[in-house]
Amino acid sequence: MLFENFPPPVGAVTTRQELAQSLGLASSQSWTGGIIAVDRARQVLVFSDPAEGVKHGYTFDGWVPDGDDFGPLYLYTGAGPTGHQKLSGANAPLLTLAEKGRDLHLFVADGKVPGTGTKYQRYVGQMVMDRQPYEERWNVDREGALRRVYVFRMRPVDQQVVVHEQDLMPPAPRTTSLLIPATVNTATFTYAEQHSTDEATLGWQEPRVVRRREGALRTAFEERLVALGHEVGTYQLQIRGERGVFTTDLFDATDKVLFEAKSSSSRHAIREAVGQLMDYRRHISAPGLRCAVLLPERPNDDLQNFLQSVGIASVYRDGDDFAGYPLV
Template sequence: MTASVEVINPGDVHTRAKIRAVFGGSPQGGICPSGHKNSVNLYSDPDVGEQAGYYDGWLAEQDDLGPVFEYTGAGKSGDQTFDGTAGSGNRAILRHAEQGRVLRVFTRVGKIPGSGKKTHRYLGMFTLDGMQPYVWRRVHGEDGQDRSVIVFRLRPDGTVQHVAQDVIPPAEETTAEFVAYQAVTAAMFQSEPATTGALPLPKQRVRKGTSGRKATPNAETSGTFVVPEAFGTKLSIRAATAATIAVRHEAELTQAYQAHLESAGHKTGAFQIKVKGLTSTLRTDLYDATDHVLYEAKGSNSREDIRMALGQILDYSRYIKTSEHEGEPKRVILLPAAPTPDMYTLLDRYDVQVVYRSDDGHFVGPVAS
């Protein structure tokens, strides 16, 4: 008879049977929702992850909001998804907050001698990062095939166990890998259909008879988002915070320009960058493989966003090298409206160009044709 466990604290080690007695969930699988316990239990097995081409664990690098635990979604072969039966576990993580559930993370420790039963260590409660809930990442699977996986970014929700053995190993060398352009959808923020129509884009004004480099009033900025984005559905006004509005504007802009490049016959994608000694993985917004151009998109033309974009594109571009093109790529910042003249002056100093979208939806600047 299994002994009862009333409380499980971060750092405690138990079998799955004992964990289920407290937090519910299924007896097998990596993502185990429990409706009656209001929990989504996430089991990580380092050995399985390495064979499948990824690591779960803490990033050694923290940002202003604190530590991040990366957890790779469900699906051991082929591209992972949020759709259908195959994506049910990934949807459970994505929608945990709106369904009133908490995320609980467990990592495999070993086995009970003589029984073969696995033991798992409880790390604590988590929630999805509000600004960047997940990223797409290209990995080399155990079958030798490349595939796209969903990497969830988890933030501690209360006391958690944060120990060195759970930190993702740092990259042994710096690499920059060309990967397919990957869409991120509006589902990352809410799953209900829009009920109040599309959110308005920032107002863009260009004086008649002026060149494309004339300034427009700065649009307000509320946040920054730096992974490939493309929204195909609308957010509801009720669900949209200032940060998600900024993210959506950036995503729509990136999607529109990527479609423009594709319609002109250009091959597009992104670069996935690992830097020696770091545990985090960088990913560029958009790369034009035909003309060797790197793009960094922002959701507003504010000074803050432009300065952020400048730093990012200078950082990323030094890693981008291909056999088809010599030297570093051209650097272009993609904006929803023209920047002020002094921002043009700043960008000219670093040989960074600008493409922006005009009132009529056309792109102005060194655009592909």
């Protein structure tokens, strides 16, 4: 359906050609990618097609539960079917929205025009990039090579957006664990001008501070392990029946130790770490696997006894070094 003005009503079904005409463009022939920047209209259009993405090993697209409870979250795998993806080139428009004064709009493939191969595009709505605009994920490309992909995180401007069942990220059909190089997600782009609500009101600030503290602790310990000549990685888990991806903290492949880092040595933080480790280790096949919590300071004696009782070690900062390591 051709609409006189852009954007079309939320939920409307159209085609790329009709969208091009609505934007005053002569043709949509160059609209072959998933991320289209329309300079003259100051718009970026994202076309998500999870079924087509699976052919390229993309299994991360769709609406997912948001652990921070900030409202609906749509994940979208960036461009680049082989080799490591880049944040430049075709993916750049998603990271330069505010800089270039562009709006972001999401469409999802929804069937085909009868008798043709042209796909219908259903308009989801106007979006903004999350405060953490992307996640680093890994998969195997069509040539069988392990590669890095970027999964972009989008949120609707209208929090009352209708989430269609078919747009949810499908549950994983089986449990898989993938050992990948240890990397720390340092995506710290801020799009303050796209949000009219104060950051503290939305609750953005506290989770970001916690992640930064955990990230700094994890990075310092990773550097310590690497300096000792250890091979360090992390596990990316997809669990049968679950939507989304779970990523562990550090895995010392040399000593076969899985570490869960926390920004606090409190009882609550340690209980959470123990639960995560006990869950993760069920899905990791590594002979002789041991588990440890990585903490910013020594936990009290009762918490030390608790960790010992469940067979989990503790490693914590001690000045410029770490106590409790190497594990005995």
